[in-house]
Amino acid sequence: MKDILKIMRFDYLTARPLAISPAVIFVVLAFALSLFFAPLICSYITFSAMVFVIPLQGVADKSGFNKLYGTLPVKRGNITRARFLYIFLVHFAAEMLELVLAVTAMSLKLYRVLPNQNGEMMQMVRESFEDTTLTLLMIIGVFTVSCLIFSYMEMMGQIHGRENELKIILITLGSLSALAFGILTLAQREIIPTLKLPSLPATTAGKVTLGVILNIVMLGICLLFGEITARKLTKREL
Amino acid sequence: MENILEINGLCKAYDDFSLKDVSFSLPRGFIMGFVGENGSGKTTTIRSILNMAKIDSGKISVFGLDSVTDTIAIKERLGVVFDSLYLAEHLNVKQIEQQLKPFYKDWNSEEFFRRIGEFDLPDNRKVGDFSKGMKMKLMIAIALSHKAELIILDEPTSGLDPVARDELLDILSEYIEDENRGVLFSTHITADVERIADYVTILHNGKVWFTGTKDELTESYAVIKGAEEDIPAALKEKLIGFHAYRNGFDALIKTDDLAGLPDTLEYEKASIDEILVYIAKEEKHERHS
Amino acid sequence: MKIVIKNKSELPIYEQIEQQMKAQILDGTVTEDEQLPSIRQLARDLKISVITTTRVYNDLADEGFIISVSGKGYFVAPRNNELLRERMLFEMEDGLEKAVTNGRNAGLTDDEIVAALRKFMEG
Numbered sequence: 001m002k003d004i005l006k007i008m009r010f011d012y013l014t015a016r017p018l019a020i021s022p023a024v025i026f027v028v029l030a031f032a033l034s035l036f037f038a039p040l041i042c043s044y045i046t047f048s049a050m051v052f053v054i055p056l057q058g059v060a061d062k063s064g065f066n067k068l069y070g071t072l073p074v075k076r077g078n079i080t081r082a083r084f085l086y087i088f089l090v091h092f093a094a095e096m097l098e099l100v101l102a103v104t105a106m107s108l109k110l111y112r113v114l115p116n117q118n119g120e121m122m123q124m125v126r127e128s129f130e131d132t133t134l135t136l137l138m139i140i141g142v143f144t145v146s147c148l149i150f151s152y153m154e155m156m157g158q159i160h161g162r163e164n165e166l167k168i169i170l171i172t173l174g175s176l177s178a179l180a181f182g183i184l185t186l187a188q189r190e191i192i193p194t195l196k197l198p199s200l201p202a203t204t205a206g207k208v209t210l211g212v213i214l215n216i217v218m219l220g221i222c223l224l225f226g227e228i229t230a231r232k233l234t235k236r237e238l
Numbered sequence: 239m240e241n242i243l244e245i246n247g248l249c250k251a252y253d254d255f256s257l258k259d260v261s262f263s264l265p266r267g268f269i270m271g272f273v274g275e276n277g278s279g280k281t282t283t284i285r286s287i288l289n290m291a292k293i294d295s296g297k298i299s300v301f302g303l304d305s306v307t308d309t310i311a312i313k314e315r316l317g318v319v320f321d322s323l324y325l326a327e328h329l330n331v332k333q334i335e336q337q338l339k340p341f342y343k344d345w346n347s348e349e350f351f352r353r354i355g356e357f358d359l360p361d362n363r364k365v366g367d368f369s370k371g372m373k374m375k376l377m378i379a380i381a382l383s384h385k386a387e388l389i390i391l392d393e394p395t396s397g398l399d400p401v402a403r404d405e406l407l408d409i410l411s412e413y414i415e416d417e418n419r420g421v422l423f424s425t426h427i428t429a430d431v432e433r434i435a436d437y438v439t440i441l442h443n444g445k446v447w448f449t450g451t452k453d454e455l456t457e458s459y460a461v462i463k464g465a466e467e468d469i470p471a472a473l474k475e476k477l478i479g480f481h482a483y484r485n486g487f488d489a490l491i492k493t494d495d496l497a498g499l500p501d502t503l504e505y506e507k508a509s510i511d512e513i514l515v516y517i518a519k520e521e522k523h524e525r526h527s
Numbered sequence: 528m529k530i531v532i533k534n535k536s537e538l539p540i541y542e543q544i545e546q547q548m549k550a551q552i553l554d555g556t557v558t559e560d561e562q563l564p565s566i567r568q569l570a571r572d573l574k575i576s577v578i579t580t581t582r583v584y585n586d587l588a589d590e591g592f593i594i595s596v597s598g599k600g601y602f603v604a605p606r607n608n609e610l611l612r613e614r615m616l617f618e619m620e621d622g623l624e625k626a627v628t629n630g631r632n633a634g635l636t637d638d639e640i641v642a643a644l645r646k647f648m649e650g
Contacts, residue, residue, distance in 0.1 A: 009337075010338075013329075014329070067324040070285070070289075238285070238290035267577065269577075434570075437578075
């Protein structure tokens with residue numbers, strides 16, 4: 001575990017100088033917009049999690065971190081595991097920040113200072129500040145999707161090589177949409193029963209529980225991907 | 239004398255290249271030059287020591303520890319300098335120090351910055367902008383700051399200017415003043431090891447061609463020159479890398495075989511460079527015949 | 528002590544150092560009982576291998592120019608040292624022999640050679 005913490009710190013320090021200014025810009029921009037127009041805009045802060053991951057992958061490949069990892073007194077598998085936990089943690093941190101800022105925006109209700117309070121647009125804005133469920137769903141949803149995509153790409157990139165990444169993304173997206181299209185078509189023709197989206201729990205406690213469960217599941221998935229990748233890579237040479 | 243590094247019967251096969259039964263050892267307190275032309279297997283050997291390449295058979299011990307099972311304990315006390323910088327290029331020396339510090343129990347920040355100052359490295363510039371010599375010195379500063387007992391250098395001087403190469407020799411000379419340390423110095427620029435190396439291992443085609451003290455090597459071989467017809471028949475067999483030209487020939491010969499040499503043939507001591515060249519010629523010769 | 532190593536010299540490095548150290552011990556540039564740098568220090572200063580400097584000190588000790596004091600290091604041997612005296616006598620005889628041979632080859636008579644020697648000694 002100590003190894004993993006050291007490597008995560010190493011990865012974070014590598015990404016920080018490159019990521020910090022774009023991340024701050026995303027946070028400030030998303031928060032400012034969410035204050036006046038819709039709290040769910042906070043979910044854009046997920047982009048600042050991404051900027052902590054993407055440059056790291058680039059630098060690691062360009063500088064030949066594999067050589068460095070070969071000289072450090074840490075277990076090889078833990079280096080891989082750390083990367084996945086890192087991806088989860090930056091996403092998690094972004095998600096927490098989003099929640100705090102969204103709640104702040106909702107309680108400040110700054111849209112009231114905007115002109116033309118009776119306009120049609122303003123009606124939508126007002127509604128968005130009332131709809132806590134949608135905001136929550138958006139934030140947790142974007143977190144889940146982004147974290148899933150990045151950890152999946154990290155796994156594929158490390159196992160099959162980054163150069164194949166685009167191919168893998170296209171294949172994954174293609175098969176996912178084909179699957180969705182298939183299910184929808186079949187449901188439309190009433191060959192299979194229409195899928196009903198599970199409705200969110202009505203109580204706040206229920207919603208919070210659901211959010212926590214989603215986060216834990218996501219952590220589990222990241223750890224699982226990390227484990228799979230680590231197992232695959234230990235057989236390989238640096 | 240305790241060996242700081244010992245390799246026994248190392249074998250490692252790739253599709254297009256293999257290390258065959260590589261064995262040599264370096265006693266504590268000395269510098270070993272690890273030479274051979276590009277592709278002779280130096281880097282694969284070093285990657286095997288670091289457990290970056292998985293060995294097929296054989297045993298490598300560093301500080302008496304096994305290179306596969308004790309690799310973490312070994313790396314705690316090992317410094318490695320590669321031919322290129324393996325650190326994030328957008329960071330400066332201070333940030334790099336921050337990054338590496340937690341990995342080593344014996345990391346000494348004071349020592350690190352003292353070395354950085356001594357090596358004239360700016361601590362606020364991106365390391366990616368460093369010259370090749372500066373990058374090499376940074377990697378050495380890192381090795382020296384966690385009290386590495388063994389430093390392994392993989393072609394650190396390729397592409398370095400003569401001044402930086404000389405500085406490296408200075409640093410290594412100072413390092414080895416402590417007799418508990420050791421240096422394995424891989425290079426194809428033999429002038430670097432000709433002077434400071436105590437031991438030399440020559441690798442050729444994945445096999446150890448020679449290993450022993452440098453004096454033993456340079457005293458065991460001589461370059462012989464003269465007219466081809468003057469070579470006694472018995473001697474011709476023993477010549478290494480025989481090369482005939484219009485007015486004569488030259489070749490490498492073991493000094494043991496010099497006895498009974500006709501006066502018309504001249505010989506002089508061989509440099510490591512010359513030895514390497516004749517080894518390569520001998521191989522070409524074998525391929526042609 | 529001053530030591531200059533010529534990379535292009537025909538002599539091996541250890542012999543170059545031995546010759547220069549002997550010369551400086553014999554002509555008194557380094558005085559008796561003076562402590563010499565350690566084997567590893569000398570290797571560092573000259574940027575040469577430790578095995579080379581070890582060989583130099585071993586050879587010089589064998590020939591009586593220096594003595595090894597365990598735990599302290601190497602020192603220039605005292606002048607009254609038997610070995611060193613013998614060594615010096617040998618060097619002198621060797622030099623004289625060369626001088627006589629060269630003188631005779633040049634066609635000098637023995638008297639002329641002796642006269643030349645005497646002139647040398649008078650400075």
